[in-house]
Amino acid sequence: xxxLQQLDNNKIIYDEAKKFLNSLNSNSSLSKEYKQxxxxxxxxxxxxxxxxxxxxxxxxxxxxxxxxxxxxxxxIRRNGSSILFEYxxxxxxxxxxxxxxxxxxxxxxEKESNYQFIQPVIIFDEFPNKRSDMWQTLxxxxxxxxxxxxxxxxxELLTIYIFGKKQFHKILEISDYDDVINGTLQKEFLTLLNxxxxxxxxxxxxxxxxxxxx
Numbered sequence: 001x002x003x004l005q006q007l008d009n010n011k012i013i014y015d016e017a018k019k020f021l022n023s024l025n026s027n028s029s030l031s032k033e034y035k036q037x038x039x040x041x042x043x044x045x046x047x048x049x050x051x052x053x054x055x056x057x058x059x060x061x062x063x064x065x066x067x068x069x070x071x072x073x074x075x076i077r078r079n080g081s082s083i084l085f086e087y088x089x090x091x092x093x094x095x096x097x098x099x100x101x102x103x104x105x106x107x108x109x110e111k112e113s114n115y116q117f118i119q120p121v122i123i124f125d126e127f128p129n130k131r132s133d134m135w136q137t138l139x140x141x142x143x144x145x146x147x148x149x150x151x152x153x154x155x156e157l158l159t160i161y162i163f164g165k166k167q168f169h170k171i172l173e174i175s176d177y178d179d180v181i182n183g184t185l186q187k188e189f190l191t192l193l194n195x196x197x198x199x200x201x202x203x204x205x206x207x208x209x210x211x212x213x214x
Contacts, residue, residue: 016040017047024162030209034155038125045089049123049154050074052161053085056168060085072103081117082107083172089125089154093134096122097141097149104147121150121172123157127212130181135212138177149177155209156189163193183211 020040024033037045050073053060059076074085084103088096100120108115128134142148152175160168170192171185179185189210 013043013047016044017051020044020048021051021161024158026162028162030155030159033158034209037154037158042089045125045154046073046087049087049157052157055161056165070103070106071099075103075107080111080113081119082111083119083121085121085123087123093128093132097134097138100149101141101147116146119150120147121152121175123152123154125154126209127151127153127180129213132212135177135181142177150175151177151180153209159193159195159209163195167192180211186210 020036037048040048050060050062053074053076057076059078060074061076062074063070063072072084072086076083076085084100084107086096086100086103097120100122104115104118104120107118138149150172152172156171160171171189174185174188
């Protein structure tokens with residue numbers, strides 16, 4: 001059993017996820033690959049994202065299901081800091097950032113460290129539209145607690161997985177929630193990954209995977 005398979009107890013889910021990831025290459029169509037991802041159930045979708053994150057940072061760990069307190073999907077711990085991951089592949093947006101806030105409190109308590117060294121990240125299948133209350137809530141959290149959420153989309157992760165796993169942390173660093181809603185990170189994303197052709201030659205400002213729909 002290799003390291004990837006250790007992430008998932010269900011071998012069928014593991015095999016399907018790895019088969020999907022092995023099919024990705026620079027000649028893929030992003031829309032086609034995303035459509036295939038969307039056709040899977042939550043278990044397969046989670047397994048695919050788990051595998052991608054593990055390949056981008058070997059410190060990534062999937063957290064066991066059923067923990068009544070630490071209910072997030074995964075974590076990276078390094079040099080006294082933590083990155084917490086929660087997946088939102090449905091409409092349960094409210095609980096996604098609630099679980100991350102709970103996770104921050106638990107992680108800070110366990111390590112007896114400042115919560116400002118803990119970074120929450122929500123991974124969406126696609127970003128909520130600009131009318132969602134989530135954006136204002138995240139802004140309020142930042143104003144009150146100083147916690148700034150980061151966001152990634154699955155199409156974004158697929159592109160990083162193909163073109164530049166080593167750029168993952170640089171892209172995560174520029175993926176603050178306010179940059180996502182304002183659509184300000186596209187140009188740097190293209191520069192870091194050099195992947196314009198894969199995205200169909202789209203102008204940076206029109207890449208929907210990096211910003212919410214109107």
